[in-house]
Amino acid sequence: MRCKxxxxxxxxxxISPIPRTLRLVAxxxxxxxxxxxxxxxxxxxxxxxxxxxxNSRRWIQIISWSVLLAAYLSATALGQSQSLGTGNGxxxxxxxxANEGTDFLEVQAATDPQQFLIAVxxxxxxxxxxxxxxxxxALAKQIVAASPALVSLQEVDQWSTGPLDLATFTCGSMxxxxxxxxxxxxxxxxLGAHYEVAKQQQQYAFPPIPGLILPGTFLCVQAVNNIAIxxxxxxxPSKFGWSNPQSGQYSxxxxxxxxxxxxxxxxxxxxxxxxxxxxxxxFVGTHLESVDPGIRQQQGTELRTxxxxxxxxxxxxxxxxxxxxxxxxxxxxxxxxxxxxxxVWSHLLPSTLGLTCCQAELDNNRISQLYQRIDLILTLGAVxxxxxxxxxxxxxxxxxxxxxxxxxxxxxxxxVITQ
Numbered sequence: 001m002r003c004k005x006x007x008x009x010x011x012x013x014x015i016s017p018i019p020r021t022l023r024l025v026a027x028x029x030x031x032x033x034x035x036x037x038x039x040x041x042x043x044x045x046x047x048x049x050x051x052x053x054x055n056s057r058r059w060i061q062i063i064s065w066s067v068l069l070a071a072y073l074s075a076t077a078l079g080q081s082q083s084l085g086t087g088n089g090x091x092x093x094x095x096x097x098a099n100e101g102t103d104f105l106e107v108q109a110a111t112d113p114q115q116f117l118i119a120v121x122x123x124x125x126x127x128x129x130x131x132x133x134x135x136x137x138a139l140a141k142q143i144v145a146a147s148p149a150l151v152s153l154q155e156v157d158q159w160s161t162g163p164l165d166l167a168t169f170t171c172g173s174m175x176x177x178x179x180x181x182x183x184x185x186x187x188x189x190x191l192g193a194h195y196e197v198a199k200q201q202q203q204y205a206f207p208p209i210p211g212l213i214l215p216g217t218f219l220c221v222q223a224v225n226n227i228a229i230x231x232x233x234x235x236x237p238s239k240f241g242w243s244n245p246q247s248g249q250y251s252x253x254x255x256x257x258x259x260x261x262x263x264x265x266x267x268x269x270x271x272x273x274x275x276x277x278x279x280x281x282x283f284v285g286t287h288l289e290s291v292d293p294g295i296r297q298q299q300g301t302e303l304r305t306x307x308x309x310x311x312x313x314x315x316x317x318x319x320x321x322x323x324x325x326x327x328x329x330x331x332x333x334x335x336x337x338x339x340x341x342x343x344v345w346s347h348l349l350p351s352t353l354g355l356t357c358c359q360a361e362l363d364n365n366r367i368s369q370l371y372q373r374i375d376l377i378l379t380l381g382a383v384x385x386x387x388x389x390x391x392x393x394x395x396x397x398x399x400x401x402x403x404x405x406x407x408x409x410x411x412x413x414x415x416v417i418t419q
Contacts, residue, residue, distance in 0.1 A: 084146060084387045089416030090239070091276040093283065094148035095317035095375050096392070096410035098139055098180055100157040100225060101127030103361050107258065116259045120211030124177075124221045127159055130363050131403060132178045138398065138405040140187035142391040143195075143230075146412035149240050150274060151195070151230040152285030152317035156181035160222040164210050171208035171220035181228055194234035199270040201227055201247035203287065206263060229270050229285050242283075244273040246307060252298035254291055265291075267299055271307045279417040281313040281383065290321040293331065300332045304339055313381035313417055316341070319408065325353050325373040333376075341378040344385035344413050354390065359407040366402070368393060370409060377413045386414040 084092065106119035143151060158181075162174035181200065188195050208220040231242050253266040269286040284307050289296040300322070308314050322330035324343060337343065345354045355370035370393060379385065391397070393409040 094412040097408035099406040121213035136183040154287040199245035
């Protein structure tokens with residue numbers, strides 16, 4: 001759930017600037033076109049012989065260097081992708097927002113019960129269009145590629161629908177359509193990966209709510225938003241283990257006003273105490289507030305003084321909804337840095353943007369629209385970052401139908417617990 005304003009007015013996702021690679025290619029061909037035009041205008045219109053490229057070697061050099069520069073700029077914008085190199089340690093962690101399938105923009109914009117009824121119908125249509133089962137298979141491939149011991153997941157939702165009794169305007173028995181965590185687990189198992197749910201925590205839950213899919217399909221829609229930690233089960237216990245699963249909701253929470261009443265939108269955290277080669281640390285996953293920056297900042301404070309308040313080294317893997325790049329940087333992010341947390345990405349790749357959010361609402365945009373870095377791996381204490389990379393941000397990561405695995409890229413890092 002993202003791209004919202006504090007007053008709940010509908011907002012538009014910022015359209016990311018054309019990638020620098022495309023701008024550079026456009027400039028190259030513009031220069032070529034201009035060169036050809038100049039040559040053509042200098043000739044007689046009666047002379048229909050092909051236009052000469054002039055010094056072909058010069059053009060080949062220009063294009064070759066431009067292609068190399070374009071590749072470099074693309075790597076700078078995206079950061080390392082789809083691969084984690086080798087380092088001194090073998091502890092890998094990951095954060096991935098799986099995308100619940102909608103941004104609820106129509107629900108936000110509804111100002112009367114009829115608009116809200118239609119908005120609920122539009123919401124489930126959007127979720128279905130993102131094909132969660134297929135995307136979870138694509139997302140599972142990214143997890144397998146990163147091979148993390150621990151994965152922090154956000155927006156692994158359950159969506160259910162049921163009949164609406166028009167006489168009483170009450171909802172009947174609900175049937176589950178999508179369970180994204182269950183679908184992801186099945187996809188991982190199908191790839192031969194061995195993961196279990198170490199801890200799951202509900203964030204917000206919408207009860208069965210009447211909706212209308214135009215022109216005349218009435219139904220009820222129910223949604224439960226979850227976060228979770230997955231843990232590998234096939235690693236040598238002397239090298240990796242976990243215990244003490246914990247979870248909770250933040251006391252600071254948004255209340256979502258709708259034409260049919262108030263809907264609370266609490267946020268949550270999950271944690272486990274883990275060990276890497278006998279050295280213990282705490283791993284925390286969370287998904288901070290997206291709408292209200294003040295609430296997001298308060299939740300960050302609760303996180304640092306609550307589950308992250310330990311004598312153990314701490315690793316936080318989260319969708320922070322707090323922009324770390326490009327500028328302007330969000331205050332909630334700055335609070336973590338001021339508290340002594342290391343941003344592994346900016347520490348290892350200070351000149352690389354590492355954009356992680358966000359693709360189109362339906363995950364169906366052809367060219368990536370990632371425009372900000374909000375998915376973070378932060379460390380505190382005796383933790384050393386070795387490598388970090390993006391996953392699910394390349395064309396090869398898409399489903400067969402051309403959908404991105406999520407509207408976010410995943411972030412995975414290789415770490416060493418040093419004491």
